[in-house]
Structures are given as structure tokens and as C-alpha cells.
Amino acid sequence: MEIIQAEHIMHNDPAHIRLEHDPKYAHGSAFINGVYCSIDEAAIPITDTGFIHADAAYDVVSASKGFIFRLEDHLARFEKACEKFLLNNPYSNSQTAEILTNLVKLAGTREAYIWWCVTRGQTPANRGDLGAYKNCFYAFVVPYAYIANDEVRSRGIDLMVSQKYIRIPPKAVDPTAKNFHWMDMKLSLVEAMQNGCDWSVLCDAEGYLTEAPGSNIFVIKDGTLFTPDSGCLEGITRKTTLELAEEIGMPTRVERVHVDQLREADEAFLTSTAGGIMPINSVDGKLLGGVAGPGEQVTQLHNLYWERRWAGWLGTPVDYREPATV
Ligand SMILES: Cc1ncc(COP(=O)(O)O)c(C=O)c1O
Missing domain, CATH: 3.30.470.10 (Aminotransferase class 4, branched-chain amino acid transferase, N-terminal domain)
Incomplete structure (x- = not known):
């Protein structure tokens, strides 16, 4: 696929x-x-x-x-x-x-x-x-x-785990309330790009995954889908992905996810309104699952996401024939 x-x-x-x-x-x-x-x-x-x-x-x-x-x-x-x-x-x-x-x-x-x-x-x-x-x-x-355009999604994102920054702790600014506190995410992105990567991900102070700039993170190991339960925005694309995964029979676990689980994952991806489901190719230079390119499971979820959206699933149609009420 x-x-x-x-x-x-x-x-x-x-x-x-x-x-x-x-x-x-x-x-x-x-x-x-x-x-x-x-x-x-x-x-x-x-x-x-x-x-x-x-x-x-x-x-x-x-x-x-x-x-x-x-x-x-x-x-x-x-x-x-x-x-x-x-x-x-x-x-x-x-x-x-x-x-x-x-x-x-x-x-x-x-x-x-x-x-x-x-x-x-x-x-x-x-x-x-x-x-x-x-x-x-x-x-x-x-x-x-898009955070990741066709070319990047097709080859997969080269991701860097930020070394210099952690995500702002929830007790400082509640990440479940979408907010303007982007400096940790922005600077981690610069760090990633200076290291030849496409995007970054931030951990908390104890090395558990939180989220990436403008996106949530998912890990697939032995057919099970994992995503952090805290320290992050409860993304609507994250919610959609969990629903699609259950629909295709993929077990899901929303819990603390250590950064080592990302490094040892078979597949991983980011999710965002700005880009949908975006496969990860490598983490800190190591190919996930030992193979280049998006894995089969993330590809299935990626394609299902767009097919569903284009069929109008959970969509509010805009009636463009009616003029704007301005
Ligand atoms: C910090 C952060 N995490 C996660 C997300 C993904 O959320 P959603 O899927 O609702 O776009 C966003 C979206 O912009 C975000 O800013």
C-alpha cells in the first residue's frame, strides 16, 4: 500500500x-x-x-x-x-x-x-x-x-528527540488547553533542523514522551498502538486515530510512553489537524523497524483517515452557493 x-x-x-x-x-x-x-x-x-x-x-x-x-x-x-x-x-x-x-x-x-x-x-x-x-x-x-507534505509523508519524517528542551510542565501551563506557549516547541524544531532532521519531539523531565510541535505522537509495537495520556494536547486527530485503530482491530493503549519505546518501535507517527497522520522514518538517525519509509500499519491509518474525510465522515459541509453572512 x-x-x-x-x-x-x-x-x-x-x-x-x-x-x-x-x-x-x-x-x-x-x-x-x-x-x-x-x-x-x-x-x-x-x-x-x-x-x-x-x-x-x-x-x-x-x-x-x-x-x-x-x-x-x-x-x-x-x-x-x-x-x-x-x-x-x-x-x-x-x-x-x-x-x-x-x-x-x-x-x-x-x-x-x-x-x-x-x-x-x-x-x-x-x-x-x-x-x-x-x-x-x-x-x-x-x-x-501541511506539517509534512506529500514528499515528506511518503518517505517518512526524520525525527529528533530534543536534547536541549523539555515540554513546559502541565503544572506551569496546562497543555490540554490549546495555548500560545510555543517557545519550547519552536526552539526544539530549530535544534532538530540544525541536526539535519525534519521535526522534533519533546519529553517531560523524566524522559516520557509528551508531544511534538503542533502534533501528538504515536508508537506501534507488536501491533499495539501507544500514545501518551498526559503532558500533551488531547488532539482531535489523535482521537480520530484511536477510533480508526479500534475500527481496524488494532489494540490501543493511552498511557505514559517512555522515549525508549519510541526508539524501539516498529512504526511511529505524528498527528495534527495540519497534516493528518504523518509517518516517522527515523528517530535520532535510527530507522524504525530497521527499514526506510512508512510502515504498513501507519500507511493503512493514513489512507483511511483521508478516505473517510473525503467521504464526509464527521464533516460539516460548507454550502458555498449561499453567500457569507457578513
Ligand atoms: C501542541 C499541540 N499538540 C498537538 C496538536 C494536535 O492537535 P489536533 O490533532 O487537534 O490538531 C496541536 C495542534 O496544533 C498542538 O498545537
Whole structure:
């Protein structure tokens, strides 16, 4: 079985290619302080605490073939993140869904990367009084982008386990609430690339796997699928992968996973809204399972993921014939 060339299909298949749109949305659409605009015009106030203090929660959902995938799950996760960070989304879930759908329509994207956040907003005179803040909502849509494109997914990601960094501990910033604290992930990525790798993964202080920049990690050993139960975002692609694995009869275990289990894995992969299921080729230069390229089990999961999505599974169809309600 070969890895489906999903990116090629998205860019070339008539059922996937971008629909006609106002040229001002060529690079994408945005929603800032209640106003729709092109992404080139979008700007946030420089003193917003979301920008200066990372005081925000956010989420990302994707559309493919005009279906927004698991929108309800993403909205529910976002709602919980706001609760955990004591933020208030000024819009209800159905209003949020409408804004995001409008942005997709304005950009004409059937393959879309859909991002939104709520920030604490401007600092009031009494900065400890949460009621004195006016929380702000921002969103944008751009054409879908992959962490690992067709070429990288077909050969598999060369992964580096970060030596210099660990993931921010859950007691410092709760990783189950999607947040702007990316410095550990960003710098580990630089470290990986300086060492000739494609991507990095971060452990906790005790050498257990947490997550990778923008993605969750999975390990396959003797036919069983393992993924960390803590120290990471509860990814929607992770949830989808666990469901698909159970469906094809692959036993799953969500528990602490030591980095040595990754090094000794038969197969491994990353999961993210930005790229789906992404096979790993090597870890710190060692080929997984002793063979180059994606293994059979990850290839099966990868292909099933895109086939299902393109059949509309758990997808909210966007009615592009109806104009955006802006
Ligand atoms: C830190 C982190 N972990 C995991 C993920 C994967 O989550 P999902 O599958 O919901 O995109 C993301 C997504 O951006 C992320 O930022």
C-alpha cells in the first residue's frame, strides 16, 4: 500500500480545488474586532495581552473537500480551554461556527486551515480583576498547509528527540488547553533542523514522551498502538486515530510512553489537524523497524483517515452557493 498523495489531490482534483473568490482574499480571510477583512489587512492592537503575554486560548480546525472536520469537537475543546484559562468567548459556539464558515466561504477554500482565538484583551487599571477585561475574538482562514507534505509523508519524517528542551510542565501551563506557549516547541524544531532532521519531539523531565510541535505522537509495537495520556494536547486527530485503530482491530493503549519505546518501535507517527497522520522514518538517525519509509500499519491509518474525510465522515459541509453572512 502506498501513502495517498493527499496534497496533490487537494491541489489538482476538481472536487478539491479552490472556488472563485474576491481577489482581495487571495491570501486568506480574517475576522478582527467584529469585522471581516482580507488577511493582508488583518492586524491586532499591539497592547492586546494575547500578543504581549500569550494570554489567550486558540484552536485550529480544517476543511477538506468542503467538509469542516469534527467542528463540534473543536468548538467543545475550545470552550473548555477558555474555561481553564478563565477567558470568555464573546461569541456562542453557533456564532463562532458561523464566523468560521463565513471566512471559509470568503476565501473560497475547500481545503482550509481555520484558526481562531480569544485573548484577554487590553490590561485594565486593576489587572487582577478579570471582570474588568474585555476579551477579544480573532480568526483567520488560509489555504490548507501541511506539517509534512506529500514528499515528506511518503518517505517518512526524520525525527529528533530534543536534547536541549523539555515540554513546559502541565503544572506551569496546562497543555490540554490549546495555548500560545510555543517557545519550547519552536526552539526544539530549530535544534532538530540544525541536526539535519525534519521535526522534533519533546519529553517531560523524566524522559516520557509528551508531544511534538503542533502534533501528538504515536508508537506501534507488536501491533499495539501507544500514545501518551498526559503532558500533551488531547488532539482531535489523535482521537480520530484511536477510533480508526479500534475500527481496524488494532489494540490501543493511552498511557505514559517512555522515549525508549519510541526508539524501539516498529512504526511511529505524528498527528495534527495540519497534516493528518504523518509517518516517522527515523528517530535520532535510527530507522524504525530497521527499514526506510512508512510502515504498513501507519500507511493503512493514513489512507483511511483521508478516505473517510473525503467521504464526509464527521464533516460539516460548507454550502458555498449561499453567500457569507457578513
Ligand atoms: C501542541 C499541540 N499538540 C498537538 C496538536 C494536535 O492537535 P489536533 O490533532 O487537534 O490538531 C496541536 C495542534 O496544533 C498542538 O498545537
